[in-house]
Amino acid sequence: MGDVPRRHALSSSSPRIAQQKILNFPLREAQELVKDLQSPDPRIYFADLIVSASLGWVAFYCVLLAENFSPEQLLSFVISVLALYRSVIFIHEIAHFKKSQFEFFRFVWNLGVGIPFMAPSFVYEGVHNEHHKTAVYGRKHDGEYVPFVSEGRMAILISCVAPALLPPLFALRFIVLTPLSFLHPRLRTLLWQKASSLVIDLKYCRPSPNAAYGIAWRFQEIGAFIFGAAILTLVWKGVLPARLLVVWYCVEASIFFINNLRTLGAHCYRNDSGVEMGRVGQFLDSVNIPGNPLITPLWAPVGLRFHATHHLFPTIPYHSLGEAHRRLDSQLPANTIYRKTLRKSLTQALSRLWKEARPIFILLLLVANVAAEPLEVPKKPTTFPPEGRTPEKIKRNPLDFLFRYLKATTPVGPLLFIPLVDTNKDIGMRTGIMPILALRDKKGDGIAAVIAPSFRYNRFLKSEYTWRSFWFPNRTELVVFRAAYSEVVNREIFLRYFTREFAGTKYRLNAEFHLIRDGKFSFNGFGPDSRDEDRANFSNYKIGEEISGGIPLSNNFFLELNHSYFQYQLGEGPITTLKKLSEQFPNDAILGWKRFINHGIAITYDSTDHPSLPTKGGLMTLSMATSQRALGSDFTYQSYGTQFKGYYNIRDGKYVTAAHFQFQQQQGDTIPFYVQNVVGESTGLRLEGDGRFVDRGRMILSIEERIRVARSPLLAFFSEIEISPFVDIGTVFPHPGKLRFDNLQVGPGIAARVLIRPQVVITLDLAWRGNKRNFLLKVDYPF
Structure with a gap:
């Protein structure tokens, strides 16, 4: 130019x-x-x-x-x-x-x-x-x-x-x-x-x-x-x-x-x-x-x-x-x-x-010129075949052989078909299929976008259709759009923009919009002693936005400023085999719209090598947030927390040890259970259902050993397949003085991860302990 x-x-x-x-x-x-x-x-x-x-x-x-x-x-x-x-x-x-x-x-x-x-x-x-x-x-x-x-x-x-x-x-x-x-x-x-x-x-x-x-x-x-x-x-x-x-x-x-x-x-x-x-x-x-x-x-x-x-x-x-x-x-x-x-x-x-x-x-x-640069994905001439493996040996890899028959070639990029089978603690089994289309960039050796629509069927939600899109404008930006519709209850529109270098600076920006109605949630009561037999189903309506910005202080230190505005409303759930929330917990079934406006600040240390798919480095955060009636919220309360994520790899990422620790506490007004701290399948304890344990404080520890088992020319755009044994530990408490180690819930398991560079991961988690088991499939679910 x-x-x-x-x-x-x-x-x-x-x-x-x-x-x-x-x-x-x-x-x-x-x-x-x-x-x-x-x-x-x-x-x-x-x-x-x-x-x-x-x-x-x-x-x-x-x-x-x-x-x-x-x-x-x-x-x-x-x-x-x-x-x-x-x-x-x-x-x-x-x-x-x-x-x-x-x-x-x-x-x-x-x-x-x-x-x-x-x-x-x-x-x-x-x-x-x-x-x-x-x-x-x-x-x-x-x-x-x-x-x-x-x-x-x-x-x-x-x-x-x-x-x-x-x-x-x-x-x-x-x-x-x-x-x-x-x-x-x-x-x-x-x-x-x-x-x-x-x-x-x-x-x-x-x-x-x-x-x-x-x-x-x-x-x-x-x-x-x-x-x-x-x-x-x-x-x-x-x-x-x-x-x-x-x-x-x-x-x-x-x-x-x-x-x-x-x-x-x-x-x-x-x-x-x-x-x-x-x-x-x-x-x-x-x-x-x-x-x-x-x-x-x-x-x-x-x-x-x-x-x-x-x-x-x-x-x-x-x-x-x-x-x-x-x-x-x-x-x-x-x-x-x-x-x-x-x-x-x-x-x-x-x-x-x-x-x-x-x-x-x-x-x-100028941004388009940057976007035209090669993305951070493996290139065929330099990355494949992996060092020490010949093409003949690669073809005999069982996982490569499997994906060879699940993959098709299109003029715009490779198309992979993923069968969907998962079980949820609340709604039971869901089955379906998800085609994943990776769109090549202009140079043909990187990914410009990933499109992943899916169809699933469940006996309570009936047919469920989801559209997922991931755009990568350049190596530092990510745009996510997700829309979902089911015959019963579920609706979703989600939009996210994230960049590590806003307007060419070192400032970070994350902006999200949520419009969600989800009927698979349940509530078992408060505390670590809540019982499975008390579980009551409800649907959760949520609409709002969240914006956060990261201001560089020095090297890897950032000052994070966060604002969020959400409105919630509860409704009756679609799961007929569970009790109704209004009957089981009438005092907690706050069915009217409630408004939550939070402003937060955090100090973050981030030395990870990638925002979504890190293999080394660490992330530490000290945060606090407040919700005030004077600012328009329906409740006044404060939240405090700390979080740590660490990644250690050997043999150029073939073995990655990943650890995640989080401690959070809320103080102030008595607030509805659905905005209190939760420990469940999507918040760090994959053995349990969403929202299984609820209280004002929570502690979570997860450790995984991510083992790369496949990289091959057949999966040139799907750069890694990993097997990850893990163990999750978590609990909730009303305040730190009530934290008891005998209340810790332990959930071991194993996961399979498909990494799509530069920003997407598909995770299949199987967690079990005794008579409990949970099988999950998540898209864009890394830590």
Whole structure:
């Protein structure tokens, strides 16, 4: 693909014109016009800050008191956002103060605005000063500049999403990571470099502070930690309402969103060549939006509507920028050059940036180029036959011989027919067939998609039809679509998108949509002592979404943020041989729709070599989540958990030892059984049915030895067949103090796994112990 043309870029597209503009700009005359406007007036600074902050916090308090979504609350919210936004923007003026100038103002601002918003002044001081240096502006080390014209519209859209993530990230940085960083020097260095700057360039790495500034900034850090920890403690103890955190988040996210739009309109963002632009070059790459003197300062407060003038003369205080702009606009002999920076409105500035930016469809073409790269699948010339085995020996492998007769060749890729036979503890036997079609990519040696429709029959669900599709846009992305329909009860629509490198970065994204009605579930009562004879069948209706994002911290560490919204409703089940839930457990048969909104955070260490089919490495997670009535949920409760997955292989993956451990606990309101922790066939104990054991806490341990038994040219697209003896151990408990090892349920068994690179696995599990046995078939069911 050829270079994408970039319009109006100062440094690349029209260097001669840009240089002529710079040479013709009367800088000395401009300096003479504004030389008397350099002195800040502390009375204006203090009066403006006190009025703005007081109005903002009073309105904030009114938001807390008002009825949800009432006109009074909405009006108070708007006033709070605009007034506190003006207060927050004084951080820009503080960054331009000289070291010993207005120290008390800096202290008052941090105490009343910066620390409550988890954004003390040090996160902008120094960083913004670098932005004004002629040797830094618009170049690699400028954290406040991204060449959006060449980066494209997708980068603009991503920047508009970031404000929603900043408030919880700031809280995590100062409340959790700050005290830990004093114990771990490497974490402290990482925090300083990557999590101590208000910037728009995510690649920015902040240099170390000098000793004098470092001491002051350390006190600001400690102050933010004390304030944040105190607020959370008071909310936890019930002294302050939980909705305080909700309002705080909404106000701060709104402030960052407005400021992000203002920032996008503040520059032209055309310098993608990395050359030094000079003082006048900065000015011509910046934007003035004088606008309406009453309306424009609401979104560009504290003089920022004259941003180009500010870059020309950064020492002019905000209260004199309007006069400076008036003089320069009216008295400069070459005022047409000065007016090159003018825009009528923010809408015009954003519209011009959007038009000049690289279109999204070009980014899609770039993604298509990536998708055309070979996928991470074995290639016939290099992988097959496996080392030490001749084609003749491969053909005599019994499993190869079997799959040879189950496989057909089509023009688009190989087609494999899998007979379906499984037994479920609740609904009994199901039989059917599942053809699996692997679609070759354009080069013909990898997989672009896998399609796996199936038909099954069960005496309770009758005929059941399922469509499964797995798309692999490139080596880091996966798209899953599943739809199911049965004659009785069951319905499903499931959509998932996952990527390890969102928008070309190291950020992870997982988004899922669920619409499910399933009638095979049962409930036996609470606790590890619940009895099989008490089992009652019900159907579960579930609709909602779940979104999680992974933010890289260092190497294999990620900060995971999770949001989910689901609604549940119970109905009578189709299994006539079991008791009805409403009769067996009338107090637990909550049949009406119930809403669950959860927000979670986790620290994850992930060194696995593949997101779905790992053979080595480990994954460890510490997580917590909350559901609050103040956020719209029908119940208030918290969830805590830890998880470990480990993989160890020898002989290049021929033998893989896999282990999975999970510990979870819920606290808070009494919640319906169907959202409590479950131990069963799809949650780690394959010997039992879905939902067999239910309580507020659970512990699961599974160990498998995955032995690769076949890789052959006949299965070029089905890269591995494994036999996996396993043992599952699990139990539930109301709280950790009630965990008893004599309540552990043990389920040994053996599994056969068919791995379809790059992302799909079909697993047939046979678990048994004494008179109990369970035979399962799952698609996309690895751990």
